[in-house]
Amino acid sequence: MSEASKDQYYVPHLAKWPIVGSVGLTVTVLGAINLLNSENPGTPWMLYLGFAIILLMMFGWFGEVIKESEDNLYNTQVDTSFRMGMIWFIFSEVMFFGAFFGALFYARTFSVPWLGGEGTGLSTNEVLWNGYEGVWPTNGPGDLGGRFELIDPYHLPLINTLLLLASSVTITIAHHALRANNRSQTIIWLIATVILGAVFLFYQAEEYIEAYRDLNLTLSSGIYGSTFFMLTGFHGMHVTLGAIMITIITIRVIRGHFRPESHFGFEAVAWYWHFVDVVWLGLFIFVYIL
Structure with a gap:
């Protein structure tokens, strides 16, 4: 590639994958409806069928991007656009979880106390549910969903917190190893990160089984149950996606992809994983402990 072409912004060829993705999303939505x-x-x-089309699109499109990257078709401007895109994506994820944390905060700080009689100028307690005591955690007036017990935060949740904190360390070590062009160490620490993520998901499944079977803590257990499972469930989904992404970059490192000076695909996954870890710390504090 000539020096002049390196200064030009790379314009991808006409791609079929956006159309395939649109068709897949449309079929998926119609199927869900x-x-x-x-x-x-x-x-x-x-x-x-919609899911299958989306998976086909992801494999095909990501494969082309990987090939273009390994063929050294991207310059500094493209790398910058990738980084900005990933930053905005993570920002959108912050807003996503912020909405659920906001719902938890509003219910706990305003709605439940109002139903319990605070803010008597509104007469909320007398009008809506006289005699209700606004304590947290709660399943709402009338014991919606029945009585439930809380999960001990210093058992499985604490173990999962330590697992995710350890995984942040292992993926950081892997990143430093890649920058030092030590591929064997990079692979070892990436595999360790995937294993820690998988163990986290195993313990989260165990926690859900315990909640439903022994504690009567379900998605129908009032505002506490709904916010608990929405927050931890979506976080678990993000951990699953992150573990898949780390598995893919591990395979790529094994196949000789990424260079010490150019490996944004690796960095993007690491950013995502650190974000997932930070969200869990917020969950552990505001959902399990407080």
């Missing part, structure tokens, strides 16, 4: 609104939906084949 049919599943939710049909009296006899039968096998949700349209929903599965």
Whole structure:
């Protein structure tokens, strides 16, 4: 590649993958609508077809981006655009979790105390549910969903916190090893990160089983149950996606991808994983302990 071409912004060729992705999303949404609104939906084949098309798009599109990157087609401007895109993506994820943390804060700080009689000028307690005591955690007036018990924060949640903190360390060590061009150490520490993430998910599944089977803490257990499972469930989904992403970059490192001076694909996954770890610290403090 000539020096002049390196100064030019890389414009990708006409790609079919955006159209394929749009078709996949449309089919998925239509399948979900049919599943939710049909009296006899039968096998949700349209929903599965939509998922299959989206997966095909992801494999195809990501594969082309990887090939273009390994062919050294991207210059500094493209690298900057990738970084800005990842920053905005993580910002959108911050807003996503911020909405759920905001719902938890509003319910705990305002709604429940109002129902319990605070702010008597509104007469909320007398009008809506006379005699209700606004204590947290709560399943709401009328013991919606039945009585429940809390998960001990210093058992499985504490173990999971230590696992994710350790995984942040291992992926950071892997990053430093890659920058030092030590591929064997990079691979070892990436595998360790994936294992820690998998163990985290195993213990979270154990926690959910305990909550439903022994504690009667379910998604229907009032405002506490709904916020608990929404926050921890979506976080678990992000850990799953992050572990898949780390597995993919591990395979890429094994195949000789990434260079010490150019490896944004690796960095983007590391940024995402650190974000997931920070969200868990917030969950551990505000959902389990406080």
